[in-house]
Amino acid sequence: MSRSFTIRVPATSANIGPGFDVVGLSLSLYLTLSVTITAPSSPSAHTPPSIRYTGEGADEVPLDAYKNLTTRVALYVLRCHGISSFPSALSIHAHNEIPFGRGLGSSGAAVVAGVLLGSALGGLRLPRARVLDFALMVERHPDNVTAALVGGFVGSYLRELDAAATEAASVPLSEVLPEYPPDAGEHWGRDPPQPPLGIGHFVCFGWSQSIKAVAIIPRFELSTARAREVLPTSYSRKDVVFNLQRLAVLTTALAQSPPDPELIYEAMKDRIHQPYRKELIPGLPEVTSRMTPSSHPGLLGICLSGAGPTILALATSGFESIAEDARAIFREKGVEVDWKLLSVVGGSVVEGDDA
Ligand SMILES: Nc1ncnc2c1ncn2[C@@H]1O[C@H](COP(=O)(O)OP(=O)(O)OP(=O)(O)O)[C@@H](O)[C@H]1O
Ligand SMILES: N[C@@H](CCO)C(=O)O
Numbered sequence: 001m002s003r004s005f006t007i008r009v010p011a012t013s014a015n016i017g018p019g020f021d022v023v024g025l026s027l028s029l030y031l032t033l034s035v036t037i038t039a040p041s042s043p044s045a046h047t048p049p050s051i052r053y054t055g056e057g058a059d060e061v062p063l064d065a066y067k068n069l070t071t072r073v074a075l076y077v078l079r080c081h082g083i084s085s086f087p088s089a090l091s092i093h094a095h096n097e098i099p100f101g102r103g104l105g106s107s108g109a110a111v112v113a114g115v116l117l118g119s120a121l122g123g124l125r126l127p128r129a130r131v132l133d134f135a136l137m138v139e140r141h142p143d144n145v146t147a148a149l150v151g152g153f154v155g156s157y158l159r160e161l162d163a164a165a166t167e168a169a170s171v172p173l174s175e176v177l178p179e180y181p182p183d184a185g186e187h188w189g190r191d192p193p194q195p196p197l198g199i200g201h202f203v204c205f206g207w208s209q210s211i212k213a214v215a216i217i218p219r220f221e222l223s224t225a226r227a228r229e230v231l232p233t234s235y236s237r238k239d240v241v242f243n244l245q246r247l248a249v250l251t252t253a254l255a256q257s258p259p260d261p262e263l264i265y266e267a268m269k270d271r272i273h274q275p276y277r278k279e280l281i282p283g284l285p286e287v288t289s290r291m292t293p294s295s296h297p298g299l300l301g302i303c304l305s306g307a308g309p310t311i312l313a314l315a316t317s318g319f320e321s322i323a324e325d326a327r328a329i330f331r332e333k334g335v336e337v338d339w340k341l342l343s344v345v346g347g348s349v350v351e352g353d354d355a
Contacts, residue, residue: 024147073114101221108144151347206255
């Protein structure tokens with residue numbers, strides 16, 4: 001008997017200014033997997049997975065199930081449950097609206113989609129907290145994956161792990177997600193590390209429905225790894241307190257109706273990551289300082305989205321003039337951008353899976 005189902009995971013913006021590695025927001029661009037497992041023509045014939053990929057990243061994403069991030073994560077989940085291979089005659093059509101390497105959570109979405117895929121393929125029915133554990137074994141900061149899974153405006157932290165769990169969680173990704181299948185008759189080698197239970201914890205904040213997100217997306221990629229390399233390993237107390245004060249206010253201010261632009265604009269400022277990332281993103285300091293609620297009615301606040309280079313402007317109106325003026329500032333620095341008006345949406349869904 002054939003089986004088919006769909007997995008849909010939203011884009012995310014992490015940090016929202018002061019909440020570095022802490023808060024995330026799910027946004028209305030999606031990675032969608034349409035999955036079909038056809039009944040094998042003969043029980044002994046094992047057909048390898050076939051992947052078709054359309055949309056953002058289609059020209060660079062690997063279509064080999066042992067190299068593709070989403071399917072490697074799915075196989076990791078299956079192997080942790082004693083299932084050593086993909087089902088036969090598995091076909092996946094991935095359609096992606098989330099641009100790669102722009103700070104809109106493309107890798108977090110691919111990882112969450114992979115965990116949900118593994119759970120569905122194995123009939124595992126993993127509870128949401130366990131899905132998060134698996135996702136956090138692969139993507140080690142919780143802000144994007146938690147928001148992609150749960151949806152809305154979310155704050156999260158990683159539980160402090162005991163020594164054994166710390167060791168399990170610190171296994172290199174190359175071991176968690178090996179790229180190559182074993183040759184026929186061989187084994188994968190040692191069992192993959194099981195995620196410790198309850199790695200990530202989160203809380204959902206309120207969100208004023210009048211607030212939309214303008215994503216101003218430079219036409220170049222910046223990997224999260226590169227954007228983390230430029231960050232210092234320690235901070236002054238003054239800078240930490242600056243961010244904590246703003247984050248505490250921001251988490252409630254974005255739920256108020258009507259939202260208060262003066263409060264939010266100041267509460268979206270950051271001293272922990274954006275100042276260090278300006279060398280990688282020409283125009284970042286100018287865009288975040290020259291555009292204010294006074295110069296742009298409707299604007300509430302402006303920040304780097306995730307690790308960048310996208311800029312996220314939260315606003316209740318005036319979306320086009322905010323985007324076009326940001327475009328003009330970027331153009332002065334030689335950077336071309338595209339922009340999208342996005343809404344805050346719900347989290348990941350799996351539809352049509354009766355297994
Ligand atoms: N749908 C996908 N399928 C397979 N691989 C993907 C997919 N989406 C992202 N990736 C991989 O993740 C990489 C981008 O990850 P990276 O963490 O650098 O950026 P990001 O997730 O887009 O940004 P941020 O984490 O700042 O929001 C891509 O270059 C690609 O290798
Ligand atoms: N909090 C992370 C998000 C990137 O995915 C960072 O800013 O590096």
